[in-house]
Amino acid sequence: MEVHNGEGMELALATSANITNEDTCVEVDIEEEYTFPAKDGPLPIFLKFEDVEYKVRVVSKNLMKAAMVSVASHLRMEQGSYKKILKGISGSVGPGEILALMGPSGSGKTTLLKTLGGRLGGDIKGHISYNDTPYSPSLKRRIGFVTQDDVLFPQLTVEETLVFAALLRLPTNMSKQQKHSRVDAIIKELNLERCRHTKIGGAFVKGISGGERKRTSIGYEILVDPSLLLLDEPTSGLDSTSASKLLMILQNLAKTGRTIILTIHQPSSRMFYMFDKLLLISEGHPIYHGKARDSIQYFSSLGFLPEIAMNPAEFLLDLATGHVEDINIPETLRCSLNPEEFSMQVIKFLQRKYKTEVEPEDKKENQQASKAPKHLRLAIQMKKNWTMNWLDQFVVLSRRTIRERSKDYLDKLRLAQAIGVAILLGLLWWKSKIGTEAQLRDQIGLIFYICIFWTSSSLFGAVYVFPFEKLYLIKERKADMYRLSAYYASSTLCDLVVNIFYPIIFMVILYFMADFRKTVSCFCLTVFAILLIVVTSQGTGELLGAAILGIKRAGVMASLVLMLFLLTGGYYVQHIPKFIRWLKYISFMHYGFRLLLKVQYSGDLMYNCQSKGGCQSLQTSPSFDTIDLNSGLQEVLILLAMALAYRLLAYFCLYRRISITSF
Structure with a gap:
């Protein structure tokens, strides 16, 4: 077979031949097998x-x-x-x-x-x-x-x-x-x-x-x-x-x-x-x-x-x-x-x-x-191994992710939002008390709003990641650049590590302005509970984004899920009818809200001391009809299990959707 290019170069496949490139005046000898280039x-x-x-x-x-x-x-x-x-x-x-x-x-x-x-x-x-x-x-x-x-x-x-x-x-x-x-x-x-x-x-x-x-x-x-x-x-x-x-x-x-x-x-x-x-x-x-x-x-x-x-x-x-x-x-x-x-x-x-x-x-x-020489037919069938092991791919992809998303990670507007909302809430709930049922109800409302704020911001921050990067991911997967698991792990961990700083700054400002319980253990457990809500919300957002991979549809679905979790969170409706009660058990906001209430109000705290009947235990408040404040922190395990399950499901959804288009 002869191959001609625009400069008149001819490549002849034979047992013995010469190749002359007129542009470079270099003569290459072929003996027995084709060796160009x-x-x-x-x-x-x-x-x-x-x-x-x-x-x-x-x-x-x-x-x-x-x-x-x-x-x-x-x-x-x-x-x-x-x-x-x-x-x-x-x-x-x-x-x-x-x-x-x-x-x-x-x-x-x-x-x-x-x-x-x-x-x-x-x-x-x-x-x-x-x-x-x-x-x-x-x-x-x-x-x-x-x-x-x-x-x-x-x-x-x-x-x-x-x-x-x-x-x-x-x-x-x-x-x-x-x-x-x-x-x-x-x-x-x-x-x-x-x-x-x-x-x-x-x-x-x-x-x-x-x-x-x-x-x-x-x-x-x-x-x-x-x-x-x-x-x-x-x-x-x-x-x-x-x-x-x-x-x-x-x-x-x-x-x-x-x-x-x-x-x-x-x-x-x-x-x-x-x-x-x-x-x-x-x-x-x-x-x-x-x-x-x-x-x-x-x-x-x-x-x-x-x-x-x-x-x-x-x-x-x-x-x-x-x-x-x-x-x-x-x-x-x-x-x-x-x-x-x-x-x-x-x-x-x-x-x-x-x-x-x-x-x-x-x-x-x-x-x-x-026909092409035997060694060329064999060489083209040899699959190239991965150029890097999994850990090296993870490290390089993490560096690229941080560099590419640095504008989002270090967004001044986002930082201003966290600080501004914390100050506004702190002023609205300045030195809040739990001395009466009305005051207790106000502080519980603040706790539920904290859940809403970090659930919504984390959910919507994560739901668009994979839809926005879909084209890049499909292109690079078609070229077999890296393992999908390395990409997913680097994307998730980078988002996770960077985004924990905003809730910490938020709670450092709000916690003492709102006069929550002033103990080191209570403060640390409260921040930990908020971070669990953030981590689980991000996992939910990643799952929705990976399953849909469409920006508009993912946003609509995230709004519906957020509304569902908000309504079943345990603040607006505590006594949900039996036939639909199962919804609250799939709502991580339900568990996150309960966890925050237990952290803040567990123990022998009393309220309503100025009433005719004297001081009463917080557990007797109508706000805690469905919550045993001293029942332990099993919600931590449930939230951790949800965060892990959502991320595993997100990975499998992403793998399935990307595999369909990456042949």
């Missing part, structure tokens, strides 16, 4: 795909139509309703080549790219081989995938983004200094020196430009020397100069022995001639596959000639969409053309010509091509 370069991948088809189930959302048919017939319609996205696409690409997937929007370019990268599940038909072997999980870490939307943490700088990726993805036999040197080399290679210490930025954070973001995304993937680099619309949103520079970088990457495939919509003329191969897709069908430079000649041979000077890409896209206003068309096609089906007739003609004239030759060449 050098041992420290990426593993060569020869990618072939034949008759690739993909279809998705179409679910009708027309409720009126669904109401008019029976449930059984509706289900039968759903089961048989599919839409074909890819309709028999074939092609090939090898090391040193750039294959461009072109076509109008909705033609199936991105779907094909994801299919070739092993990132699409579902009903896929056809044959795809990598060095003549089918796709396997061992290929995950040999494939770099740059999405159209740059999925990068906005609070990290360019250098931090690449350093953390290097620490997680590069092999353990490399020292930290070598990994940092690798990052420096990538930054220089991609011309990112000017912005290396600038934040990535996002919708609400000022950061680097679009071209710099795209180059950072590419650097993120090429850190580990991927053999196959896939890019989805890498020039989207860039000006022509930036796009051309980016493509020149991709050309240099291809010369190192990488196989590169990219989707692109409408490149400039200069960019178009940088491609080695072109696959033109129209409505899921291929209408051209071959050298990019030969595409215009092919369509000219069919009778399609531009009447005015046109960008080659614009000419090809006009053909792919059937718009031929400024293009001469074959006489035979013009004679049979129906004006109402003008575009469709052109597209069908091109699809038919490709199917009968081009595709058979392509398939014949692929079948006659030499």
Whole structure:
């Protein structure tokens, strides 16, 4: 099999051959086995795909139509309703080549790219081989995938983004200094020196430009020397100069022995001639596959000639969409053309010509091509081990989490909220007493409000973590960067450790202003009880966020859960009807409130001493009808068990949801 790149380089697989790179004037001798590139370069991948088809189930959302048919017939319609996205696409690409997937929007370019990268599940038909072997999980870490939307943490700088990726993805036999040197080399290679210490930025954070973001995304993937680099619309949103520079970088990457495939919509003329191969897709069908430079000649041979000077890409896209206003068309096609089906007739003609004239030759060449050497077929099936052990992954992810969430952890507004609310409550309940039933009821109300405040802030602070980081997590899990358990543990513990300081500051201010029991043990137990409520609330929020992974829906569900726990907490309603009493046993606010009451009012405390009957035990108060103040602190064990159970459930929900999208 021969592989040609845009500079005329030819790679021949044989028992004895020579490879000459005209750009570097270096001659490499191959004896018995293919050895390009050098041992420290990426593993060569020869990618072939034949008759690739993909279809998705179409679910009708027309409720009126669904109401008019029976449930059984509706289900039968759903089961048989599919839409074909890819309709028999074939092609090939090898090391040193750039294959461009072109076509109008909705033609199936991105779907094909994801299919070739092993990132699409579902009903896929056809044959795809990598060095003549089918796709396997061992290929995950040999494939770099740059999405159209740059999925990068906005609070990290360019250098931090690449350093953390290097620490997680590069092999353990490399020292930290070598990994940092690798990052420096990538930054220089991609011309990112000017912005290396600038934040990535996002919708609400000022950061680097679009071209710099795209180059950072590419650097993120090429850190580990991927053999196959896939890019989805890498020039989207860039000006022509930036796009051309980016493509020149991709050309240099291809010369190192990488196989590169990219989707692109409408490149400039200069960019178009940088491609080695072109696959033109129209409505899921291929209408051209071959050298990019030969595409215009092919369509000219069919009778399609531009009447005015046109960008080659614009000419090809006009053909792919059937718009031929400024293009001469074959006489035979013009004679049979129906004006109402003008575009469709052109597209069908091109699809038919490709199917009968081009595709058979392509398939014949692929079948006659030499197979990849045995050692390449074996090497591609060897799964790379984790680059770091679990503990090292946890440490690196914890550092990145703290750095990325530092703005939230050290939020001045959040600190001001905790201090401000504590002072306000302290003033409202200044030197509160428990001498009478009314005074006791007031102080109990303060305790319940403390539960509400820290439950709501902790619950809503945790419920959005996984929905916000979903895209980053899916991307990194698809690349097998780390174990999900290491990510979850680092995320949970970082949030937990940092967030315990706010309740402590809150209680230090409020406790003495409200004149709670002034003993060291009581103060420490009160703070401990608040922290238990915070920890359990965070676990509940994480569970809801991991189970839903949608920002709006997670927020709505958190509001419903908070309302449920608030109503069953034991302050508004103590004597709940039996048929719904079970709700309070799943409410951690119920146990947290009871725990705080026991901490504050256990012992031989008396009240109502000025009444005619004399002093009475606090236990006789109607406020404690359902609570035995001296029954021990079993609520501590229940809250700890809830906190652990919620987090375990959150992890399994997250694992299940992420596994569905991470193939």
